[in-house]
Amino acid sequence: MATAVMDSEFGSLVKVSAAVWAAMFYARLAAASLRPGAPRLAALLPVVALFCVVPFSFSTTTFRGCSAFFLSWLGVFKLLLLAAGRGPLNPTHPLHHFVFSASLPVKLRHLASAKPAKGVDPAPANESAAGKILVSGAVIPLIIYTYQFKNAMSRYQLLILYTGHIYFSLQLLLAVVHGLIHGVLGMEMEPQVDRPYLASSLRDFWGRRWNLMVPAILRPSVYRPVRARLGDAAGVLAAFLVSGLMHEAMFFYIMWRPPSGEVTVFFLLHGVCTAAEAWWARHAGWWRPPRAAAVPLTLAFVAGTGFWLFFPAMIKAGLDEMVLHECQGMVAVMEQSGRWLAGATNLTFATR
Structure with a gap:
């Protein structure tokens, strides 16, 4: 049963990926042909609508959640900024850069200009994408195993477990995306999570360290x-x-x-x-x-x-x-x- 569900999800992923590439090819062409403003916005609205319905192509919470975050939230906001002539999307960029920037929760930068964001301390060198994948890949199964004892846990113990699950899942997801971006495009992601456990204020936590x-x-x-x-x-x-x-x-x-x-x-x-x-x-x-x-x-x-x-x-x-x-x-x-x-x-x- 689980195998059939995953096969169906991966099949949907292939179809959605093809649709996103086609839609972003059109969006890039429209943005290059039209000035920022109402005409460009009108041309991009079909892509916005597509991004809003894509999550319904999946049946599992994992795929729905990722596609909703990547496309229905961040992707739609990037397209709206593009309509106004702002934001990270640039129609002069190569198509594959444009697609990755629009459809993944990343902001790409060339290796030559890869500098830490202002106000963000560079992470230690050993916190590489590979290291994060290994650590998260080891911790998440332990968390899943611990869930079988949830009935014996207090409410706060369970909430701490959920917090760890979210943190390590996000770290794993972003590390995998970073590896793909680095390997396929030869580019780096700007930091997505920077040791939130060191935040010294809410501004520091939300603005410089978390997501x-x-x-x-x-x-x-x-x-x-x-x-x-x-x-x-x-x-x-x-x-x-x-x-x-x-x-x-x-x-x-x-x-x-x-x-x-x-x-x-x-x-x-x-x-x-x-x-x-x-x-x-x-x-x-x-x-x-x-x-x-x-x-x-x-x-x-x-x-x-x-x-x-x-x-x-x-x-x-x-x-x-x-x-x-x-x-x-x-x-x-x-x-x-x-x-x-x-x-x-x-x-x-x-x-x-």
């Missing part, structure tokens, strides 16, 4: 336009509001259930606190906690509010059970593949 492609998209599309009209605090609140709404949309794509609003409240709360933090920081001479205290305080606030608002929205909808079931199915597929490979190897040696 950095999201703030990279929200800054030009939401924060800066709102800030130019209503001020910095309004820009921050607008960016967090949009982030919350898009997370609700991601949950809808994954679970096919109407949003509860808890995730939006989570991000709005963080937006208010981040704006207040920025207001406090603008007052020179006002007291600030030392870094040794700021880091645990920041992580405690993120974890505490996440346990209060973010993770319960997942658990109530049964997402944890869905993901666990799919992970167990993937393990079964890998076991079957391993047995088949072992049998084929033995048969090969036996016939020699």
Whole structure:
């Protein structure tokens, strides 16, 4: 059963990939032919519509979630920025660069210009993509194995387990994408996650360390336009509001259930606190906690509010059970593949 599901998903992935390449070929041609503004936006709307419905091509939460995040959120925002003549997409770039930049949660940069983003410390040299794949690939099966004891865990132990699952899954996904981008295009990804456990403030956590492609998209599309009209605090609140709404949309794509609003409240709360933090920081001479205290305080606030608002929205909808079931199915597929490979190897040696 699991094998049939995965075969179907990979078949859908091939079809979706072909559709995305064709759509981005058209989008690149349209953007190169039309000036930024209403005509370019009108020409790109069919591609936007395609990106919004692509996740429904898949039946598993893993594929729906990834396609929703890559295409229905980041891809759509990149296309809207392209319509305005801004953002990371450039129709003068080669087609394969254009497609990868539009359809993956990355911002490409040439190796020659690969410098750390401003305000982001370079990660240690041993934190390579290969190392992250090995570490995440070792930790995630342990987390999946631990789920069988979930009934004996407290609520907070279980939420910590979910946090680890999300972190290492995101790290694994981005490391694999980085490896593909580096190998296929000879280019580097800008950092996507930079040791969030070292964040010393909410601004540091959300702006410089966690899932950095999201703030990279929200800054030009939401924060800066709102800030130019209503001020910095309004820009921050607008960016967090949009982030919350898009997370609700991601949950809808994954679970096919109407949003509860808890995730939006989570991000709005963080937006208010981040704006207040920025207001406090603008007052020179006002007291600030030392870094040794700021880091645990920041992580405690993120974890505490996440346990209060973010993770319960997942658990109530049964997402944890869905993901666990799919992970167990993937393990079964890998076991079957391993047995088949072992049998084929033995048969090969036996016939020699």
